[in-house]
Amino acid sequence: MMNLIKKTLGRLFKTYPIPNPSNAEELRLNFKSRYHHFKLLLNANNRCLEEMAEMEQALKGDKTFGMSFVRTCCTAISVNVLTMINNMEHLAPDKYPDLGPRFDAIRTQLDHLLHPKARIQEERLVIPFDKINQEMANVVGGKMAKLGEIKNQLDINVPQGFVITATAYERFIHLNDLQDEIDTITQASGADDLKQLDIISAQIQQKIITAAMLDGLETAVHKNWDLLEQNVNRPLQLAIRSSALCEDSLESSFAGQYRSELNVDQENFAQVYKEVVASKYSVQAMTYRLNKGFRDEDIAMCIGCMEMIDAVAGGVIYTRNPVNADDDSVFINSAWGLPKLVVDGSDSFDLLAVSRKQPFTITRRDIGEKTIRYRCSHGDGIEKVPVPENDRTQPSIDDNTALELARISLAIEDYYTIPQDIEWALSQEGRLYILQCRPLQQKKRTAPAPDLPGLDKPLLSGGITASPGTATGPVYRATRDADILWFPENAILLVDQARPRWAPLLNRAAGIISEHGGFAGHLANVAREFSVPAIMNIQGAIETLEPGDVITMDADTCSVYKGEQPAILAKKQPARPSPMKQSTVFRLLEQACDLIVPLNLIDPDATGFRPGSCKTFHDITRFIHERSVHEMFNFGATNNFPEHSSKQLHYHVPLNWWILNLDDGFTKTMTGPYVRLNNIASHPMLAFWEGFILVPWDGPPPVDGRGLMSVMFRSTMNPSLVPGVRSKYADKNYFMISKHYCSLNSRLGYHFSTMEALVSGRAEEDYISFQFKGGAADYDRRLKRVHFIKEILETYDFTVTVREDTLTARMEGQGTEVLKTRLMILGYLSLHTRQIDMIMSNSRRVGFYREKIGNDIDEKIIKPHFNKEEEHHG
Amino acid sequence: MKILLVDDEELFRIAVAKQLAVRGHTVHEAGTGEEGLAMACDLSLDVVLLDMRLPGMNGTATLKEMKRVSPLTEIIMLTGHATVKAAMEAINMGAFDYMTKPMGINELIYKMEDAYTKKRLTKQQLKVTTTPVNNR
Structure with missing residues (x-):
C-alpha cells in the first residue's frame, strides 16, 4: 500500500530535466515524424479493417464478385499490413524483428492461392x-x-x-x-x-x-x-x-x-x-x-471446327424430362432446317416424347406451327426463311427418325450414365449427325398445388414449363438489348422469343414468360441453373399482360394470375440457391479470408501476444496497433522530454487520467505536470469527456451524496478497482490526443475499454473504434452486459461484433457531427455501464437500465444535437 | 505541393491534374516513364503519381530510377490490375503506397498530402541532424 502511495505521489510531483535547446529541437522533430508514422500506421490499420469487413460481407453470398475483387482486396490488405510494419519500424527500430518473417510467410501462402498457374501440357x-x-x-x-x-x-x-x-x-x-x-x-x-x-x-x-x-x-x-x-x-x-x-x-x-x-x-x-x-x-x-x-x-477458349451440315431438320434431345425427375421419357425437339431455331427459342417447333422401354414407342406428339427455318446461305453464313405453307403443321421428322434419335441418345446416356442434352441434325442425304452432347440437369417438379378456393381464374394458361417454381412481380416487357440495362430487380421478364441474350437478367428476374421457345432452349437451360421459374411458348402473353402490372406465375401448372397471390407463393416458394457459393472464386475468397481475417491475438496481457504468434494478417495488425500506442506513449518519458510526456488531467482535482499530446492536442505548450480541460484542444476527446460527465452516475454502487466528482475521483483513484491481471497500464486511464485524434485506454471498475477516434473532416478516413471487455461478474453475466451494450450501440448505427466477452464496435463514413454525438455516447456508456454486469441476471433491472440509458442518450445527447437524419432516434 | 503525374492515359492525367490544380497544387504531366524520370531529375518534386503499366520503361523500373535520382520525392504507385507481388515489390522499393484504380479523388488527394507531410518531415529531420550543433 505504501508503495502504491509513493508511486502515485511520485507521479504527481514528478519533475523533468530540461533538455538543451538543440536536443529539444531534434526531439520535437523526431516526435513530429513519429506522430506522422503513427498516423500512417493508423490509416493503414483502418484500411485493413475496412477491406476485411468487405471480404466478410462478400462471404455472406449475396454479392456477386469476380477474381478482380478478391485480388484487389488481398492486395490492398497486404500493402497496408506492410505499411503498418514499416511504420512500426520507424516507431520502434529493430524491436519486433519477427513481424517481417510472419508477414512474408502469410503473404507467400496468399500468393500461391491467387496465382496457382498450372500450365497446359x-x-x-x-x-x-x-x-x-x-x-x-x-x-x-x-x-x-x-x-x-x-x-x-x-x-x-x-x-x-x-x-x-x-x-x-x-x-x-x-x-x-x-x-x-x-x-x-x-x-x-x-x-x-x-x-x-x-x-x-x-x-x-x-x-x-x-x-x-x-x-x-x-x-x-x-x-x-x-x-x-x-x-x-x-x-x-x-x-x-x-x-x-x-x-x-x-x-x-x-x-x-x-x-x-x-x-x-x-x-x-x-x-x-x-x-x-x-x-x-x-x-x-x-x-x-x-x-x-x-x-x-x-x-481458355478452345474452338471446334466441323463440317457444316445443311440440315433439313434438327433440334435438341433431352434423354429425360428436365423439369420432372420422375418422367423418364426421351424428349425430341425438332424444327425444320438447322437446329439453331430450337436452341434460340425463336419460334415454335415439334416435341415428340419416346418411351425408353423396348420396343421404343412415341407417347406424345406436339406438332407446332413452324413458320420459319434456318438454312445455309449460298455464300457465307446462314439465313432465316419462311417455311412453305404446306409444311408448317407437318412433323419435321418422321417416326422412324425419331426412334433412331432415341436409340442414339440413349446409347450416349448409357455411356455417360447420366441424362443428356443432345443437339442433332438430319442432313439432306438423310444421315443423322450429333453436333453436341452435355449432361442434363433435372429439376424436381413441385407437387401440384391442391385446388385453392377463392382464387380467380388465371389471366393466362398453357405453354411449357421450362423451369419450375412460382414467382411474383411487376411485368417488364423487354424487346431490345438496352432493356437489359433498365430491367428492375425482381420483375417478371416478358419476351417474345426465349433468346439467350436475356441470360444476363437471370440474377435479377423473379421469373420469365416467353411467347416462344421450349424447355430445350439455351435460356430455359440457364433459367434452370439459376432456379428462375420460366414458362415458354405461352400464347397471348404479350397481348394479355400489361407492363408494370403485378402478376403471380406458377410455372409448374403454366398459369399466370393477376396481382400477388400469397396462396400460390406460400405453397411453392422457389428456392434460389446462390450459384456463387459453390464457385471457384467464392472458395478462393474463403481460403484468402482464412489467411487474413481470423483474430487470434485478443488479450494484450497474454504471453502469446507477440509477433511469432501471429497466424493471420489481422493478428499482425492487432499486434502492431496495440504496440504502436504504447510506443507513442512511452516516447516522452523515455527521452525525458516534458513537452511530449504525459500530463495528468486536472479537473477540479487531479484525476487518474493521463494525457499525451501527440501534436496539437493542447491549446498551448504545457510545461508542468498537469493539464486542465480548458487547455485541451482535441475535438474527439472533448466530445467523449462531455458524454462522460453528462449525467452523474447513480449506481451501483449507490450514490453516497458526495456527487459526481467524488464518484469519479473514487473510481479513478481506487486501486482496488483494478483487476487482478496487471500490466504497465493497468492503473491508469490514458489518452493520446491531437486536435483531430484521440485514443483512450481505460480501466473503469473491472472492465477494460479502448476507444480510438479520428474526426478530421476527411469523411472517407474518419472513424471511431471501441473495444470493451471484462468485468467482475461471472462469465454469463459479463456476456449479457456485452450484448446489452451491443444492442445500444447498434441502435446508434455502430457496427458491432461480439466475440466471447469482448465487444468491438466501429463507425466510419459519417460526418463530423454524427461522430461527435457517438463519442459522447461512448463517454456516457463508459461511466454508466460499469458494474452493470452485476445486475444482468435481473431482467426487471436490466429493463430499467435499458430504458434509462436510452432516454438519457436521446434526451441529453441526440436531441440537443438534433438534425433531420437523427430523427428516428429522437 | 509540386506534383508529377506519370500515366499513358491522357484522359486520366487531365482529370486528375484538373482536380489538383483547383486545389492550388503545381502539376506536371508525363506520358512515359522516361519522360517522367527526366522531369524528376530537373524539377524538385514533392509527390509523383506513377502508373505501373507504361509503354517503354515500366512503372517499377521508373520507380527504382526515380528513388535513385530523387530519394526524398514520395512516389505513389497506381495500378489498373492489382497483384500482391507487384505491390510488395513497389513498397519494398520505397513507394509510399500502391493504389488501385479507380479510386476516389479525395482518397488520392489525402494520400498525396500524407506523402507530402512525410517528405517535409524527413527533409527537416535531415537538415537538423546534418547541421553541426554549433551552427544551429
Whole structure:
C-alpha cells in the first residue's frame, strides 16, 4: 500500500530535466515524424479493417464478385499490413524483428492461392477429331472432348473436323499481351453494373478482334481444313463453335453464352476465330461467369471446327424430362432446317416424347406451327426463311427418325450414365449427325398445388414449363438489348422469343414468360441453373399482360394470375440457391479470408501476444496497433522530454487520467505536470469527456451524496478497482490526443475499454473504434452486459461484433457531427455501464437500465444535437 | 505541393491534374516513364503519381530510377490490375503506397498530402541532424 502511495505521489510531483535547446529541437522533430508514422500506421490499420469487413460481407453470398475483387482486396490488405510494419519500424527500430518473417510467410501462402498457374501440357495448336477423347477436356474444352469421345468410342456419327486448342488460345492472348489489359479493364467493373459491363465488354472485344493472329495457327488450320476437303473431294464450309474450358458441365452449361459461327468459308477463318474468342467477353458470358464465380484466367477458349451440315431438320434431345425427375421419357425437339431455331427459342417447333422401354414407342406428339427455318446461305453464313405453307403443321421428322434419335441418345446416356442434352441434325442425304452432347440437369417438379378456393381464374394458361417454381412481380416487357440495362430487380421478364441474350437478367428476374421457345432452349437451360421459374411458348402473353402490372406465375401448372397471390407463393416458394457459393472464386475468397481475417491475438496481457504468434494478417495488425500506442506513449518519458510526456488531467482535482499530446492536442505548450480541460484542444476527446460527465452516475454502487466528482475521483483513484491481471497500464486511464485524434485506454471498475477516434473532416478516413471487455461478474453475466451494450450501440448505427466477452464496435463514413454525438455516447456508456454486469441476471433491472440509458442518450445527447437524419432516434 | 503525374492515359492525367490544380497544387504531366524520370531529375518534386503499366520503361523500373535520382520525392504507385507481388515489390522499393484504380479523388488527394507531410518531415529531420550543433 505504501508503495502504491509513493508511486502515485511520485507521479504527481514528478519533475523533468530540461533538455538543451538543440536536443529539444531534434526531439520535437523526431516526435513530429513519429506522430506522422503513427498516423500512417493508423490509416493503414483502418484500411485493413475496412477491406476485411468487405471480404466478410462478400462471404455472406449475396454479392456477386469476380477474381478482380478478391485480388484487389488481398492486395490492398497486404500493402497496408506492410505499411503498418514499416511504420512500426520507424516507431520502434529493430524491436519486433519477427513481424517481417510472419508477414512474408502469410503473404507467400496468399500468393500461391491467387496465382496457382498450372500450365497446359500440350504443344499442338490444332487436333483432329479422331485424336480426341474425354480426357482432353482441359486441352480442347468439354464440348469437343465429349464429341471426340462419342465419335471414337461409341462410333456415333459426328461431322468431321478438328479443334483449336487451349494452347493456341493462350499463345494468341500472350502474343498480343491481352491478359493484363483484360484484367485492368475488368477490374473497374462490378457484376451489378450492367451499363458499365456493356462498355467494358465492347472495349475488350474490340481489342481481341483487332489483335494480331498467331502465325502457326493459321497454317495449322488451313492444313487441317484442306485435309477435310480432300476427304470429300469438294470445298467445305465449316461450323466454328466455341468449346471453352469449364463449359458444358452439369452445374454450369454456359448454354448459348459464347458465339458460334455457322457456314464459314476458309478465307474468313482468321476473323471468325477472333470473333468467337472475343465472345468470351460478351456481356452475357461475363455476367454468367461473374454470377457463377468462374475465374477469367481459368477459361481458355478452345474452338471446334466441323463440317457444316445443311440440315433439313434438327433440334435438341433431352434423354429425360428436365423439369420432372420422375418422367423418364426421351424428349425430341425438332424444327425444320438447322437446329439453331430450337436452341434460340425463336419460334415454335415439334416435341415428340419416346418411351425408353423396348420396343421404343412415341407417347406424345406436339406438332407446332413452324413458320420459319434456318438454312445455309449460298455464300457465307446462314439465313432465316419462311417455311412453305404446306409444311408448317407437318412433323419435321418422321417416326422412324425419331426412334433412331432415341436409340442414339440413349446409347450416349448409357455411356455417360447420366441424362443428356443432345443437339442433332438430319442432313439432306438423310444421315443423322450429333453436333453436341452435355449432361442434363433435372429439376424436381413441385407437387401440384391442391385446388385453392377463392382464387380467380388465371389471366393466362398453357405453354411449357421450362423451369419450375412460382414467382411474383411487376411485368417488364423487354424487346431490345438496352432493356437489359433498365430491367428492375425482381420483375417478371416478358419476351417474345426465349433468346439467350436475356441470360444476363437471370440474377435479377423473379421469373420469365416467353411467347416462344421450349424447355430445350439455351435460356430455359440457364433459367434452370439459376432456379428462375420460366414458362415458354405461352400464347397471348404479350397481348394479355400489361407492363408494370403485378402478376403471380406458377410455372409448374403454366398459369399466370393477376396481382400477388400469397396462396400460390406460400405453397411453392422457389428456392434460389446462390450459384456463387459453390464457385471457384467464392472458395478462393474463403481460403484468402482464412489467411487474413481470423483474430487470434485478443488479450494484450497474454504471453502469446507477440509477433511469432501471429497466424493471420489481422493478428499482425492487432499486434502492431496495440504496440504502436504504447510506443507513442512511452516516447516522452523515455527521452525525458516534458513537452511530449504525459500530463495528468486536472479537473477540479487531479484525476487518474493521463494525457499525451501527440501534436496539437493542447491549446498551448504545457510545461508542468498537469493539464486542465480548458487547455485541451482535441475535438474527439472533448466530445467523449462531455458524454462522460453528462449525467452523474447513480449506481451501483449507490450514490453516497458526495456527487459526481467524488464518484469519479473514487473510481479513478481506487486501486482496488483494478483487476487482478496487471500490466504497465493497468492503473491508469490514458489518452493520446491531437486536435483531430484521440485514443483512450481505460480501466473503469473491472472492465477494460479502448476507444480510438479520428474526426478530421476527411469523411472517407474518419472513424471511431471501441473495444470493451471484462468485468467482475461471472462469465454469463459479463456476456449479457456485452450484448446489452451491443444492442445500444447498434441502435446508434455502430457496427458491432461480439466475440466471447469482448465487444468491438466501429463507425466510419459519417460526418463530423454524427461522430461527435457517438463519442459522447461512448463517454456516457463508459461511466454508466460499469458494474452493470452485476445486475444482468435481473431482467426487471436490466429493463430499467435499458430504458434509462436510452432516454438519457436521446434526451441529453441526440436531441440537443438534433438534425433531420437523427430523427428516428429522437 | 509540386506534383508529377506519370500515366499513358491522357484522359486520366487531365482529370486528375484538373482536380489538383483547383486545389492550388503545381502539376506536371508525363506520358512515359522516361519522360517522367527526366522531369524528376530537373524539377524538385514533392509527390509523383506513377502508373505501373507504361509503354517503354515500366512503372517499377521508373520507380527504382526515380528513388535513385530523387530519394526524398514520395512516389505513389497506381495500378489498373492489382497483384500482391507487384505491390510488395513497389513498397519494398520505397513507394509510399500502391493504389488501385479507380479510386476516389479525395482518397488520392489525402494520400498525396500524407506523402507530402512525410517528405517535409524527413527533409527537416535531415537538415537538423546534418547541421553541426554549433551552427544551429
